[in-house]
Amino acid sequence: MTAVLQEQLPGLGAVRRIVQPSAGTARQQTIQERFEQFHALNGWVFAELERLTAECIEAKFAKVSLGMLFELIRYSYGRATLSADDFALNNDYRSRYARLLIEQHPEWATYFEVRALRTD
Numbered sequence: 591m592t593a594v595l596q597e598q599l600p601g602l603g604a605v606r607r608i609v610q611p612s613a614g615t616a617r618q619q620t621i622q623e624r625f626e627q628f629h630a631l632n633g634w635v636f637a638e639l640e641r642l643t644a645e646c647i648e649a650k651f652a653k654v655s656l657g658m659l660f661e662l663i664r665y666s667y668g669r670a671t672l673s674a675d676d677f678a679l680n681n682d683y684r685s686r687y688a689r690l691l692i693e694q695h696p697e698w699a700t701y702f703e704v705r706a707l708r709t710d
Contacts, residue, residue, distance in 0.1 A: 625686040635679065638663055639687055640695070647701060654701040656684040 619627075629636065639659055646654045660679055688702045 621682050622686065624680075625683045628680070628683060629686075629690075635663065636687065636690065638667070639691060643691060643695075643698060643701070647698065651701070653703065654698075656688050656702070657681075660684060 639656075642659050642662060643654055646659075660681065664679055685704065685707060688704050692699045692702060692704070
C-alpha cells in the first residue's frame with residue numbers, strides 16, 4: 591500500500607478553506623464541532639476503527655483502547671486525512687470515536703472505558 595501524504599491530496603486547499611475558520615471568526619470551534627467535520631471528511635477512519643475493534647473482540651481482548659487503535663491506524667496505513675488542523679489523526683477525537691462506536695454497536699460498550707466529557 592502506498593502512503594499518500596496529506597499535502598499531496600488533490601483539492602486539499604479548497605477543503606481547508608471550508609473547514610478552517612477564517613481569521614475574523616469570533617469564536618474557536620469546539621472539539622465536538624471539529625470532530626464532526628473531521629468525521630464527515632474521513633469516513634474511512636471510523637470504518638477502520640470498527641474493523642479493528644471487531645478483530646480485538648474476536649481475539650478475546652477484555653478491553654479495547656482507542657489509543658492503541660489510533661496508533662495501529664497511524665502505523666499501518668500512513669493514510670492522509672483531511673483536517674483543518676495539523677494533526678492527521680487528532681487524539682482529541684478518541685473519546686468521540688469511542689462514543690460513536692458504542693452508539694453504533696451497543697454490544698461493545700463493556701469493551702471501552704469512557705469518562706464524562708469536559709466542556710470544550
